[in-house]
Amino acid sequence: xxxxxxxxxxxxxxxxxxxxxxxxxxxxxxxxxxxxxxxxxxxxxxxxxxxxxxxxxxxxxxxxxxxxxxxxxxxxxxxxxxxxxxxxxxxxxxxxxxxxxxxxxxxxxxxxxxxxxxxxxxxxxxxxxxxxxxxxxxxxxxxxxxxxxxxxxxxxxxxxxxxxxxxxxxxxxxxxxxxxxxxxxxxxxxxxxxxxxxxxxxxxxxxxxxxxxxxxxxxxxxxxxxxxxxxxxxxxxxxxxxxxxxxxxxxxxxxxxxxxxxxxxxxxxxxxxxxxxxxxxxxxxxxxxxxxxxxxxxxxxxxxxxxxxxxxxxxxxxxxxxxxxxxxxxxxxxxxxxxxxxxxxxxxxxxxxxxxxxxxxxxxxxxxxxxxxxxxxxxxxxxxxxx
Ligand code: GLA
Numbered sequence: 141x142x143x144x145x146x147x148x149x150x151x152x153x154x155x156x157x158x159x160x161x162x163x164x165x166x167x168x169x170x171x172x173x174x175x176x177x178x179x180x181x182x183x184x185x186x187x188x189x190x191x192x193x194x195x196x197x198x199x200x201x202x203x204x205x206x207x208x209x210x211x212x213x214x215x216x217x218x219x220x221x222x223x224x225x226x227x228x229x230x231x232x233x234x235x236x237x238x239x240x241x242x243x244x245x246x247x248x249x250x251x252x253x254x255x256x257x258x259x260x261x262x263x264x265x266x267x268x269x270x271x272x273x274x275x276x277x278x279x280x281x282x283x284x285x286x287x288x289x290x291x292x293x294x295x296x297x298x299x300x301x302x303x304x305x306x307x308x309x310x311x312x313x314x315x316x317x318x319x320x321x322x323x324x325x326x327x328x329x330x331x332x333x334x335x336x337x338x339x340x341x342x343x344x345x346x347x348x349x350x351x352x353x354x355x356x357x358x359x360x361x362x363x364x365x366x367x368x369x370x371x372x373x374x375x376x377x378x379x380x381x382x383x384x385x386x387x388x389x390x391x392x393x394x395x396x397x398x399x400x401x402x403x404x405x406x407x408x409x410x411x412x413x414x415x416x417x418x419x420x421x422x423x424x425x426x427x428x429x430x431x432x433x434x435x436x437x438x439x440x441x442x443x444x445x446x447x448x449x450x451x452x453x454x455x456x457x458x459x460x461x462x463x464x465x466x467x468x469x470x471x472x473x474x475x476x477x478x479x480x481x482x483x484x485x486x487x488x489x490x491x492x493x494x495x496x497x498x499x500x501x502x503x504x505x506x507x508x509x510x511x512x513x514x515x516x517x518x519x520x521x522x523x524x525x526x527x
Contacts, residue, residue: 203216217256261273283316367409397427398522406467411437440462452474453474472518499521
C-alpha cells in the first residue's frame with residue numbers, strides 16, 4: 141500500500157526532471173543554428189548519385205551570381221554518394237568524385253556560403269556507401285576538420301527499436317557538439333515514430349516528416365498539404381522538414397511550382413533548392429527568390445502555418461507573422477479555375493483588413509469580412525493580410 145504514493149511521487153519527479161531537461165535542450169536550440177529554417181541547395185533531387193565536386197562548385201557559383209545568396213540561400217549541401225573507403229585508422233575518405241573535401245569547403249566558404257554533407261547512423265547509406273555506425277566521433281571530427289556546416293543524417297540501413305534509433309541520432313548530435321563547430325543537424329528518417337516529438341530533445345535542428353518527394357504535383361501536394369497538425373512541433377532552431385524543393389526540375393507547371401514554394405514558406409519548411417542552379421530559367425529563379433514570399437518562410441516568429449478551411453479541393457492556410465499580420469494561401473487542388481474565399485473570422489483578423497498579393501507584388505486594397513480570388517488549377521493566390 142505504501143508503494144503507490146511513492147511511485148507516483150517518483151514518477152512526478154521524473155516528469156519534472158525530464159521536462160526541465162527538454163526545456164533546457166530546446167532553449168539551447170533557441171540560441172543555436174537554424175533560428176530560421178535553413179536555406180540553400182542540395183544535390184540529390186537533380187544530380188542524385190552522379191554528383192561531382194564540379195557540380196557542387198557550379199552550384200556555389202550560381203547561388204552567388206544568380207542573386208540566390210542575396211535572397212538568403214547559403215547552404216550548399218552534398219547528399220549521398222560522396223563517400224569513399226575508410227583508411228587503416230577508420231577515417232572516412234571521399235571517393236574519386238570529391239578529390240579534396242577541404243579544398244571544396246574553402247571554395248564554398250570563400251563565396252560566403254556554407255557546406256553540408258550527408259551520412260547515416262547505419263553501416264551503409266541509402267545508396268550503399270559507407271555510413272557512420274561505430275565511427276560517429278571520428279566522422280564528426282573529420283567533418284569539422286573539413287569545415288562542414290550541416291549534416292543530413294539518413295536512417296537507411298540502421299536497424300534497431302525506437303530507443304536505439306533515438307540513441308543513434310543523439311550519439312551523432314553529441315559527437316558534432318563535441319567538435320565545438322556549429323553544425324546544423326538534419327534528421328532524416330522519413331517521419332517514423334513521431335520523430336517531431338523527440339527530434340528537438342536530441343538536438344535535431346530539423347527532421348524529415350515524410351518519405352521522399354519527387355517532381356510531380358501529386359507527390360508534392362500529398363507531402364506538403366499533409367503537414368497540417370504538425371505545426372506545434374516546429375519553432376526557431378527546430379523545424380519540420382517535408383523534404384527538399386523540386387522547383388525548376390521541369391515536371392511541374394509554373395502554378396504548381398508556385399504552390400510548392402508558397403506552401404513550403406507557409407509551413408516554415410527548410411528551403412533547399414533541388415534543381416541544377418547553373419541552368420535555371422528566369423521563371424525558376426523568380427519562384428525561388430521572390431523576397432516577399434521567402435520572407436514568410438524566414439519570419440522571425442518561426443510559426444508553422446496550418447489549414448483553417450477546406451471545401452473539397454479548395455484549402456485556406458494561415459501563418460501568423462512577427463508583425464502581427466497573417467500570410468494566407470488560397471489553394472486550388474482541383475482541375476479547373478475556381479473562386480476561393482478566405483473568411484476573416486477563419487484567419488483571425490477583424491472585420492476590415494488590407495490585402496497584398498505577394499506573387500504579384502501588388503496592394504489589392506481594403507476588404508470587409510472576406511477575400512475571394514480566382515485560383516487556377518493546382519495554383520495558389522498568396523496574400524498578406526494586415527488588420
Ligand atoms: C533517402 C533520402 C533522400 C536522399 C537519398 C540518398 O532516400 O530520403 O532524401 O538523401 O536517401 O540516397
